[in-house]
Amino acid sequence: MSLTRRQTLSLIGGGTILAATAAGAGFVSTRTPTRALQPWQQAGRYDDVRLNALSFALLAPNPHNLQPWQVALEGDDALLLHRDPTRHLPETDPFDRQITIGLGCFLEQMVLAAGAAGYAVDLTLFPQGPDGPVAHAVFGAGGAADPLAAHILARRSCKEPFEDKAVPAPLARQLEAYADIYTDAPSVQALTSLTWDAWLVEAMTPRTMQESVDLMRFGKAEINANPDGIDLGGPFLESLMLLGVVSRKVQADPASTGFKQGIELYRAMLQATPAYAVLTSPTNTRTDQIDAGRRWLRLNLAVTGLGLSLHPVSQALQEYPEMADHYATAHNLLAPQGHTVQMLGRLGYGPSRAPSPRWPLETKLIDRT
Numbered sequence: 001m002s003l004t005r006r007q008t009l010s011l012i013g014g015g016t017i018l019a020a021t022a023a024g025a026g027f028v029s030t031r032t033p034t035r036a037l038q039p040w041q042q043a044g045r046y047d048d049v050r051l052n053a054l055s056f057a058l059l060a061p062n063p064h065n066l067q068p069w070q071v072a073l074e075g076d077d078a079l080l081l082h083r084d085p086t087r088h089l090p091e092t093d094p095f096d097r098q099i100t101i102g103l104g105c106f107l108e109q110m111v112l113a114a115g116a117a118g119y120a121v122d123l124t125l126f127p128q129g130p131d132g133p134v135a136h137a138v139f140g141a142g143g144a145a146d147p148l149a150a151h152i153l154a155r156r157s158c159k160e161p162f163e164d165k166a167v168p169a170p171l172a173r174q175l176e177a178y179a180d181i182y183t184d185a186p187s188v189q190a191l192t193s194l195t196w197d198a199w200l201v202e203a204m205t206p207r208t209m210q211e212s213v214d215l216m217r218f219g220k221a222e223i224n225a226n227p228d229g230i231d232l233g234g235p236f237l238e239s240l241m242l243l244g245v246v247s248r249k250v251q252a253d254p255a256s257t258g259f260k261q262g263i264e265l266y267r268a269m270l271q272a273t274p275a276y277a278v279l280t281s282p283t284n285t286r287t288d289q290i291d292a293g294r295r296w297l298r299l300n301l302a303v304t305g306l307g308l309s310l311h312p313v314s315q316a317l318q319e320y321p322e323m324a325d326h327y328a329t330a331h332n333l334l335a336p337q338g339h340t341v342q343m344l345g346r347l348g349y350g351p352s353r354a355p356s357p358r359w360p361l362e363t364k365l366i367d368r369t
């Protein structure tokens with residue numbers, strides 16, 4: 001749940017918060033979690049072509065920013081990508097479908113970065129079957145640079161209200177090369193109401209909400225110590241933490257004022273959506289999920305290149321009993337031929353956002369083969 005400065009000021013009244021912010025000018029200027037953002041500076045600064053590509057790959061989008069990747073280097077030119085078995089979302093992603101999509105985003109970003117450096121990657125998915133390593137990759141000379149790679153560092157998941165401005169038809173048509181794009185009013189209205197209803201189910205189901213709360217990092221020190229999960233940082237949010245308006249306890253308590261305010265913010269954000277992007281697949285194998293991730297990453301980069309913003313809103317696609325009705329509605333609306341909806345995202349003109357934290361590459365390298 002992201003609270004922006006502007007939204008929160010209008011919600012709880014500017015006086016108190018401005019006073020709190022002004023009182024600590026030094027505090028304000030030092031709240032950036034620099035260490036947690038270091039991997040964005042470090043990308044592309046390695047000698048080994050594989051490390052270089054991996055340093056970009058780990059900036060890929062992934063559910064709840066869990067960064068579930070582990071990499072074992074092999075010889076001089078190969079690597080094995082594993083899924084970190086400790087990083088999963090048992091309540092909202094019980095079958096690891098979304099986790100696998102995130103690993104697909106990682107692989108596509110790795111391949112794009114290698115291509116930009118003049119290397120081709122020969123990928124074999126699930127070389128030991130669906131329960132083994134995710135991919136074996138061999139790097140060789142000869143890759144072609146894809147223009148999408150230019151947007152890797154600027155790409156974001158934009159968790160903000162979008163401007164009240166339609167996605168121009170020519171841009172929507174360009175994005176149709178990557179995903180199904182919905183801009184017509186009846187579809188947008190139906191999807192906005194679906195994403196809101198589904199979000200409320202997640203927020204009001206204690207075990208699914210707790211899964212998110214457990215992954216919240218409150219303020220710079222927590223974000224630097226654990227550069228993953230849901231980062232609640234920046235001078236303004238930290239001012240709210242000092243005031244007790246935002247805290248782990250508040251976020252987990254539906255009766256609290258802070259929780260209710262958070263819900264209103266989320267509703268306003270979801271409503272400020274002029275278009276949606278959707279990925280489906282005819283079947284739902286692990287390879288399909290990787291492929292969906294690769295397509296999502298390409299879509300996200302293309303969106304960035306067009307000056308637009310994208311924000312996954314996955315609640316209605318999640319597979320737990322309380323969500324079953326919304327899951328069915330999403331599939332009736334978006335994949336009536338019995339396909340699986342792999343990704344649903346808001347599309348529009350959003351504000352620019354700071355990058356989200358990442359664990360350094362060195363923490364993701366393992367010996368296991």
Ligand SMILES: Cc1cc2nc3c(=O)[nH]c(=O)nc-3n(C[C@H](O)[C@H](O)[C@H](O)COP(=O)(O)O)c2cc1C
Nearest residue numbers: 061062063064065098101102156157312313314356
């Ligand atoms: C499969 C998948 C599902 C996601 N679902 C959501 C979601 O429901 N809500 C959300 O705010 N972000 C969602 N995200 C975005 C992640 O939270 C985001 O990628 C992560 O925090 C890293 O931030 P970044 O993409 O800006 O680098 C999803 C991403 C992926 C790959």
